[in-house]
Amino acid sequence: MAFLVLIFVFLVTFPIYGGDYYMLVLVYILMYIVLSVSWVMFSGPTGYMSLAPAAFFGVGIYIGTILGAELPLIVAVAAGGLGCFGLALLVGLVTLRLRGIYFAIFTFGLLLFLTELILYLEIHVAGSRGRHVFPASDEAVFYIMLGICVVTLVSAYLIRRSRLGLALQSIGQNEEAAAHMGINTTRVKVLTFAISAIFMGAAGAIMAPSLIYIDPFIAFNMRNSFMPILMAVFGGMGQFYGPVVGAAVFAYTERFLRLQYPYYYMLTFGIILIIVIVFLPRGLVGLIPRLQKTRLIAKLLNRGKEEQHADT
Amino acid sequence: MIAISGLLTGGIYALIAMGLSLQYGVARVLNIAHGEFIMLGALIIWALVIDLRIYPPLALAIAGPALFGMGFLLYRTLFTSIKNRAPTLGAAEGNALLAAFGLYFVILNSAVLNWGALPKAYEFLESVVWVGGTAYRLNRLVALVIAVVAGVAFYLFLTRSRTGKAIRAAAQDPPTAGLMGVNINRMLPLCFGLGAFLACLAAFLVGITTTVNAFMGLRYTIIAIIVMVLGGLGSIPGSFIGGFILGIVGSIVNYFEPTLVLPAFYGIFMILILVRPTGLFGQRQQ
Numbered sequence: 072m073a074f075l076v077l078i079f080v081f082l083v084t085f086p087i088y089g090g091d092y093y094m095l096v097l098v099y100i101l102m103y104i105v106l107s108v109s110w111v112m113f114s115g116p117t118g119y120m121s122l123a124p125a126a127f128f129g130v131g132i133y134i135g136t137i138l139g140a141e142l143p144l145i146v147a148v149a150a151g152g153l154g155c156f157g158l159a160l161l162v163g164l165v166t167l168r169l170r171g172i173y174f175a176i177f178t179f180g181l182l183l184f185l186t187e188l189i190l191y192l193e194i195h196v197a198g199s200r201g202r203h204v205f206p207a208s209d210e211a212v213f214y215i216m217l218g219i220c221v222v223t224l225v226s227a228y229l230i231r232r233s234r235l236g237l238a239l240q241s242i243g244q245n246e247e248a249a250a251h252m253g254i255n256t257t258r259v260k261v262l263t264f265a266i267s268a269i270f271m272g273a274a275g276a277i278m279a280p281s282l283i284y285i286d287p288f289i290a291f292n293m294r295n296s297f298m299p300i301l302m303a304v305f306g307g308m309g310q311f312y313g314p315v316v317g318a319a320v321f322a323y324t325e326r327f328l329r330l331q332y333p334y335y336y337m338l339t340f341g342i343i344l345i346i347v348i349v350f351l352p353r354g355l356v357g358l359i360p361r362l363q364k365t366r367l368i369a370k371l372l373n374r375g376k377e378e379q380h381a382d383t
Numbered sequence: 384m385i386a387i388s389g390l391l392t393g394g395i396y397a398l399i400a401m402g403l404s405l406q407y408g409v410a411r412v413l414n415i416a417h418g419e420f421i422m423l424g425a426l427i428i429w430a431l432v433i434d435l436r437i438y439p440p441l442a443l444a445i446a447g448p449a450l451f452g453m454g455f456l457l458y459r460t461l462f463t464s465i466k467n468r469a470p471t472l473g474a475a476e477g478n479a480l481l482a483a484f485g486l487y488f489v490i491l492n493s494a495v496l497n498w499g500a501l502p503k504a505y506e507f508l509e510s511v512v513w514v515g516g517t518a519y520r521l522n523r524l525v526a527l528v529i530a531v532v533a534g535v536a537f538y539l540f541l542t543r544s545r546t547g548k549a550i551r552a553a554a555q556d557p558p559t560a561g562l563m564g565v566n567i568n569r570m571l572p573l574c575f576g577l578g579a580f581l582a583c584l585a586a587f588l589v590g591i592t593t594t595v596n597a598f599m600g601l602r603y604t605i606i607a608i609i610v611m612v613l614g615g616l617g618s619i620p621g622s623f624i625g626g627f628i629l630g631i632v633g634s635i636v637n638y639f640e641p642t643l644v645l646p647a648f649y650g651i652f653m654i655l656i657l658v659r660p661t662g663l664f665g666q667r668q669q
Contacts, residue, residue: 180605184649341488
């Protein structure tokens with residue numbers, strides 16, 4: 072617990088001594104933590120693979136850009152979150168009544184659909200393909216992203232421990248049985264999916280100023296679905312802190328590599344995802360129970376216990 | 384005219400949807416990298432034509448089996464691994480989906496690194512032909528004919544031949560099909576490879592009628608998926624007919640507003656899911 076407080080204090084005071092570059096890197100890490108944790112919020116326990124994070128992120132970018140020009144930043148961010156809540160509600164109501172494959176298909180295509188739809192609207196209604204984004208101070212972006220991240224983590228934790236989380240788990244294990252037990256599976260799924268989208272949208276809205284200029288192809292990028300999924304799978308979808316580990320690792324690495332080796336790094340990440348899916352579907356964090364089974368750790372633990380007993 | 388253009392794109396859509404239907408219906412892998420296979424086929428054929436001066440149909444004869452082999456091996460190694468290691472069928476499908484997602488990035492970025500991001504084209508049968516008062520390029524007419532013939536031939540193969548019936552059996556009920564003597568271990572990678580081959584055939588048709596580039600894949604994947612749902616998940620003939628339907632619809636929309644084609648498809652998709660998720664000929668109930 073104290074460890075977490077320490078990290079929190081470190082993050083909150085970071086802008087003072089961090090330096091502009093590292094502050095930006097940290098914002099990206101926080102952004103990816105938000106995206107991967109909120110992805111795991113729904114797809115982790117239920118097994119319904121959502122490929123939509125990039126879609127919600129992009130919608131958040133657009134809502135944030137359009138509203139943030141006139142309204143205060145916080146309002147624009149909240150609007151981004153709420154807008155995505157609504158969109159996810161719609162998507163969920165349409166697809167989550169059916170088998171998981173329809174959901175996966177629909178969320179996958181959502182990105183290109185939104186790209187072309189918004190492209191059409193921008194050209195015909197707004198007059199140009201792209202738009203400039205209002206400026207915002209680096210500190211404001213940092214603190215708001217930190218806030219979103221904290222809210223996401225707390226929400227994920229609370230959902231997990233609540234009856235909703237239990238319902239999600241039982242849906243994931245055997246949806247029919249869960250329904251027979253009286254769980255309104257559609258309602259649970261749609262609600263959780265919509266909640267997870269809030270954070271993705273909010274993250275998009277706050278990241279908009281950093282992009283300076285956006286168009287549908289910049290805002291809607293498949294990479295923003297890929298990275299959170301990679302991070303979550305790598306870190307581990309079952310545990311709470313798995314995606315955080317994955318996010319920290321890959322976000323930092325990505326910032327590093329994207330300038331030097333633009334397409335190579337994505338190629339490598341793709342290969343890593345495939346390897347992890349095949350050999351380590353429970354992720355890095357999932358290794359811990361497996362390691363615990365080995366005798367070495369058990370021996371160390373037992374020795375510790377014996378010493379304790381000897382003292383008392 | 385709209386009709387010919389619609390039938391041509393419809394034919395291409397039918398081929399890619401049948402390919403995807405094979406991969407999902409039989410091998411149970413929703414191959415969201417399917418479009419990347421199409422792109423790969425298109426660029427390989429382009430490279431063979433431009434760099435090695437190979438006659439385009441011959442290039443297809445080379446690239447097609449190559450892509451088939453690639454699909455076959457990929458299933459044998461990657462997706463079989465996933466299937467064997469997964470605790471449940473649902474988990475296997477989910478993991479396969481994610482693996483295909485990773486594959487999408489691998490193939491896409493490899494292609495961009497290898498060939499660059501610019502569009503590419505080659506000339507083949509560019510002569511102009513007059514049909515009923517309108518001018519068409521020969522390659523478009525030829526492509527249309529090939530698409531329809533290939534589709535019908537494949538349909539006949541599925542319904543009349545032994546292997547075709549084995550494939551349909553494997554799609555309907557794999558364990559029972561296995562009991563009936565279908566070599567499932569051979570059938571699944573075969574179908575996956577066959578799907579890749581159809582992708583290459585479609586890529587050939589795209590390549591002779593229009594330009595290709597490394598980023599063309601995603602659009603085709605999504606269209607293939609929508610056609611597959613329209614025709615009915617698990618029904619390969621359904622994908623054939625659905626492809627033509629969507630092709631004609633797309634052609635009509637394209638006439639009025641090109642950028643709204645995909646949104647229009649998605650609108651159809653949404654209505655489909657709301658009203659009749661099983662599509663035109665779908666049977667699967669699980």
